[in-house]
Amino acid sequence: MIALVGVLAAALRGAPARPATIASDSFPRLVTVAWVAAERQRTEVVLIHVDRTRAGYDSAHVAGAGFVTPSEFTVTRAGILTELPPTADLVSLVERLGISNRSEVVLYGDFLATARLFMTLDYLGHDRVAILDGGLDAWREAGLAVAAGSPPVTTAGRFQPAVRPGTIATTEWVQAHLADTTVRLLDARSPNEYSGDQPEEGVSRPGHLPGAVLLDWHTLVEGSRFKPADQLRALVRRAGAQAGRTAVAYCRVGTRASLLYFVLRYLGQPVRLYDGSLNEWSANPALPVVLGPSASEPAGASTEALWETVVVKREATTSQAEYRSYLAGGWSQARERGRAAGLILEYRILTGRAEPDDLMPWDVVLVTVFRNEATRQQFEAEDAATAGVSVEGPAGHRLARQQYVTVLREP
Numbered sequence: 001m002i003a004l005v006g007v008l009a010a011a012l013r014g015a016p017a018r019p020a021t022i023a024s025d026s027f028p029r030l031v032t033v034a035w036v037a038a039e040r041q042r043t044e045v046v047l048i049h050v051d052r053t054r055a056g057y058d059s060a061h062v063a064g065a066g067f068v069t070p071s072e073f074t075v076t077r078a079g080i081l082t083e084l085p086p087t088a089d090l091v092s093l094v095e096r097l098g099i100s101n102r103s104e105v106v107l108y109g110d111f112l113a114t115a116r117l118f119m120t121l122d123y124l125g126h127d128r129v130a131i132l133d134g135g136l137d138a139w140r141e142a143g144l145a146v147a148a149g150s151p152p153v154t155t156a157g158r159f160q161p162a163v164r165p166g167t168i169a170t171t172e173w174v175q176a177h178l179a180d181t182t183v184r185l186l187d188a189r190s191p192n193e194y195s196g197d198q199p200e201e202g203v204s205r206p207g208h209l210p211g212a213v214l215l216d217w218h219t220l221v222e223g224s225r226f227k228p229a230d231q232l233r234a235l236v237r238r239a240g241a242q243a244g245r246t247a248v249a250y251c252r253v254g255t256r257a258s259l260l261y262f263v264l265r266y267l268g269q270p271v272r273l274y275d276g277s278l279n280e281w282s283a284n285p286a287l288p289v290v291l292g293p294s295a296s297e298p299a300g301a302s303t304e305a306l307w308e309t310v311v312v313k314r315e316a317t318t319s320q321a322e323y324r325s326y327l328a329g330g331w332s333q334a335r336e337r338g339r340a341a342g343l344i345l346e347y348r349i350l351t352g353r354a355e356p357d358d359l360m361p362w363d364v365v366l367v368t369v370f371r372n373e374a375t376r377q378q379f380e381a382e383d384a385a386t387a388g389v390s391v392e393g394p395a396g397h398r399l400a401r402q403q404y405v406t407v408l409r410e411p
Contacts, residue, residue: 029266050109063145082253098154108132125162169272185212188256250274
């Protein structure tokens with residue numbers, strides 16, 4: 001157990017991270033068919049159908065809507081996929097679509113492509129952009145006009161960009177904020193991609209960023225609509241994207257993460273998009289990549305019942321800044337030792353009040369997922385045999401004895 005205590009102590013030297021924010025405004029981000037129909041009666045509304053191919057648009061689209069494909073507003077740069085093109089190229093596209101600074105822009109179509117274009121227009125500084133909830137399905141259900149064939153001829157818009165650099169998080173920025181507790185890294189991919197069990201094209205080292213929490217984009221939508229706002233708030237709050245934190249959304253190349261970006265903007269929460277995502281991060285062998293399931297999704301990694309133990313370690317001082325000062329590095333080594341011992345170690349730093357209720361903002365939670373009950377019992381027996389053993393932290397800090405909360409996870 002002494003060795004295991006050392007593992008836990010070493011794990012305390014890794015922590016998540018927080019960035020600059022993007023202000024929200026009063027323009028709605030998610031709109032209904034009724035809202036669009038009413039707005040079209042009084043002002044200029046530019047409707048854009050966004051999809052990966054023209055086939056669906058040519059078959060049926062909202063009457064008067066233009067069309068654009070993601071290949072027109074993304075590029076490959078230095079081998080990194082789905083990057084933002086130069087601003088001048090984006091402005092030319094925006095104007096060709098008939099968009100001006102005064103236009104109200106409503107997007108619909110493929111969930112991910114639409115969210116990616118929303119993020120792009122947000123980056124350019126356009127403040128009047130929304131997504132049509134339900135898309136073409138909702139439009140048809142309302143009995144409104146649908147057309148087929150080629151896009152209509154439009155008058156070119158006049159658009160003056162006001163680029164928001166804070167929309168995007170670069171690799172350097174993410175690396176610099178890994179130990180910033182005011183940042184929450186959100187991974188928009190599937191559980192198997194997050195854990196590293198499912199290889200991905202363009203990802204040289206599978207896994208996830210240190211401290212990232214899984215928030216699969218599929219959990220935010222139902223059919224052709226987004227989930228209700230209260231459900232979305234609950235999902236992002238559970239993932240740690242809450243007041244006082246800036247979320248940083250990433251995935252493989254920045255497309256699925258764009259949907260997380262949109263949802264957080266819709267909810268009025270500060271967010272950045274890590275555009276390079278795992279495609280860029282994993283290509284640098286000096287940057288850490290973590291394997292294993294998310295602490296928020298420990299089941300599903302095995303068909304056996306899994307046990308979860310939440311280990312709360314507290315620093316003896318009351319200074320969050322002092323505590324954070326030694327939460328750096330060493331996590332990946334501690335995690336590998338834990339895996340070798342038959343455990344999967346994950347951690348997260350909680351901010352504000354969370355479960356259990358008495359946690360403070362500088363508490364570190366280590367989630368130990370046991371492969372089976374026998375492993376858990378062995379761990380607890382060894383711990384009982386070493387009761388009272390304290391762990392010496394860096395710079396003489398003494399860490400309080402760990403507390404355990406064991407929860408049975410059904411397969």
